[in-house]
Amino acid sequence: PFFTTKEAGKGTGLGLSQVYGFVRQSNGHVRINSELGEGTTIKIYLPRLIGSDEEPAEMPAKSPVMVRGAGETILVVEDEPDLRAYTTETLRDLGYRVLEAAEGREALEIVERHPEIDLLFTDVVLTGGMNGRALSDEVSRRKPGLPVLFTTGYTSNAIVHHGRLDPGMHLIGKPFTYAELATKVRRMLDRTV
Template identity: 95%
Template sequence: MPAKSPVMVRGAGETILVVEDEPDLRAYTTEALRDLGYRVLEAAEGREALKIVERHPEIDLLFTDVVLTGGMNGRALSDEVTRRRPELPVLFTTGYTSNAIVHHGRLDPGMHLIGKPFTYAELATKVRQMLDRTI
C-alpha cells in the first residue's frame, strides 16, 4: 500500500513579510506562500523590510534570510522588528550552518529556522506551525 501524502497545510489569509536578497528564491517563496493562501509582502533587504513593518501592522510573520545584503543581516532585522513588535514571530532561513543564529550546531534560544533548500511542503508546514505557535 503506498504511503499517504501529507495533507497540505494552508493559510487563511494571514500576512507574511518575506525578506530575501536573492530574487529567484524570493520569487519562489512568495509564489509558494500566495499559492498556500497567504498574503505576502516582500523586501530585498533589511532597511526596506523595516519600512514595510512600520506601514503594515497586519503582518503576522516575518520570514527572513539570515544573510542579507544592504548592511543589515536577518538577525539584526529580527532584533529591530522584535523591539518594535515583540509579539511578531520570526522564521529564519539559511543555506549556511554557521551564521548569526546557529552556534556550535544549535539555534540560539527562541529562534526558528528552515534550512535552504526547502520544499513547498516543508515551507507550508513550518509557516503554519509558526502562525499557530505550535513550535
C-alpha cells in the same frame, strides 16, 4: 563553513557549508588540506552500505496534507530574487497575503506601513548592511511578539555555533520544499493564536 574569498556582500561561502551539512547528515566527515602554492585537497568520507545487492522495493510516498493559510500576512525578506519569487509564490498559493523585501532597511519600511503583519520570514544572511538577526531584533522592538522564522543554506549547527542565531530560534533550511514551508509557517502562526 563560512569561509569565502568573495568581498563582503558578494557571497557567503555557502557551497562549503552545504557540502559539510550534507556529509554530516549522512554520518560522514570531510577532511580539507590546503597548502600555500600547492592547492587544496578535499576528501569526503561517507559510510559504506553493507547489505544485499538487491534494491528494496520502493515504498509509495505518503503525500503530506497541505496546511493552508487563512489570509494571514507574511513579510518575506530574501536578497536572492529567484528564492524570493519562489517563496512568495508558494506562500500566496497556500492562501497567505505576502509582502516582500530584498533587504533589511526596505523590510523595516514595510513593517512601519503594515501593522497587520503576522509573521516575519527572513534569510539569516542578507546584503545591504543588515543581516536577518539584526532585522529581527529591530522588528521585535517595533512590533513585540511578532513571530520570526529564519531561513538559511547553512546547517543549523553552523549558524548557531558561529553566533548568527541563538539556540531555539525557529529555522527552516534551504532548499526547502513546498510541503516543508507550508508546515513550518502554519506551526509558527498557530503558536501565536
